[in-house]
Amino acid sequence: MSKKGLFITLEGGEGTGKSTQVKLLHAALAAAGVDALMTREPGGTPQAERIRNFIIQRDAGHFDPLTEALLMMSARREHLVDKIWPSLEKGQWVISDRFADSTRAFQGYGMGLGQETIDKIYALVAGDFQPDLTFVFDIDPEVGLKRSMKQLAVTSNATESTEDRYERMGLPFHRRLRDGFLEIARHFKNRCVIIDATQDIQTIHRQLLQTIAARTGVTAKEAQHG
Ligand code: TMP
Numbered sequence: 001m002s003k004k005g006l007f008i009t010l011e012g013g014e015g016t017g018k019s020t021q022v023k024l025l026h027a028a029l030a031a032a033g034v035d036a037l038m039t040r041e042p043g044g045t046p047q048a049e050r051i052r053n054f055i056i057q058r059d060a061g062h063f064d065p066l067t068e069a070l071l072m073m074s075a076r077r078e079h080l081v082d083k084i085w086p087s088l089e090k091g092q093w094v095i096s097d098r099f100a101d102s103t104r105a106f107q108g109y110g111m112g113l114g115q116e117t118i119d120k121i122y123a124l125v126a127g128d129f130q131p132d133l134t135f136v137f138d139i140d141p142e143v144g145l146k147r148s149m150k151q152l153a154v155t156s157n158a159t160e161s162t163e164d165r166y167e168r169m170g171l172p173f174h175r176r177l178r179d180g181f182l183e184i185a186r187h188f189k190n191r192c193v194i195i196d197a198t199q200d201i202q203t204i205h206r207q208l209l210q211t212i213a214a215r216t217g218v219t220a221k222e223a224q225h226g
């Protein structure tokens with residue numbers, strides 16, 4: 001793949017506000033004339049969204065951690081082949097709400113699969129492809145979980161099965177997750193920037209734009225939330 005665009009990922013535990021930041025970032029870049037698209041994982045293409053639908057719902061039940069990592073990576077392969085790589089080749093920027101660091105954190109650290117296994121599957125699925133820039137949103141999991149459950153209550157209704165499978169995994173799981181993400185940020189320090197997710201929305205948005213300006217030379221005016 002000859003990559004011309006830039007691949008930016010936003011990562012972190014639950015309730016960090018990163019989905020809001022994906023939208024703001026996209027709006028700011030579009031206004032600055034950058035041809036960028038927003039996407040998410042698991043999902044991002046029709047086939048990958050099908051995989052998402054059965055893994056992250058509350059009633060999905062229990063999967064062996066390796067099975068779960070393989071499902072996440074299968075969705076990722078569809079996403080890469082069908083959307084991420086063709087878009088980057090065309091010169092578009094791709095902003096993704098989660099990518100492979102989520103598998104490293106959730107399945108690798110949270111579910112205890114370990115990084116070596118994930119590295120092997122990732123190499124098969126993506127080769128040596130990596131994001132150019134990753135924002136790791138960090139928050140105390142107790143605060144994040146409360147924010148996330150509140151958000152889910154707003155977006156779901158009583159008859160619908162909800163996407164809260166990971167929110168229900170308990171605090172020790174979410175503590176491992178936070179430590180995992182911080183470890184990942186240290187390990188991939190050239191591409192990862194840790195964001196204090198307790199700050200207000202506009203402050204975080206400005207930090208993202210400043211980082212992008214410093215690394216790429218592309219300057220964008222901040223977009224307004226709401
Ligand atoms: P979302 O809540 O940010 O939309 O993400 C969906 C859930 O899927 C979230 O709880 C994290 C989880 N997830 C994994 O466990 N492994 C992965 O590789 C990805 C991309 C997401």
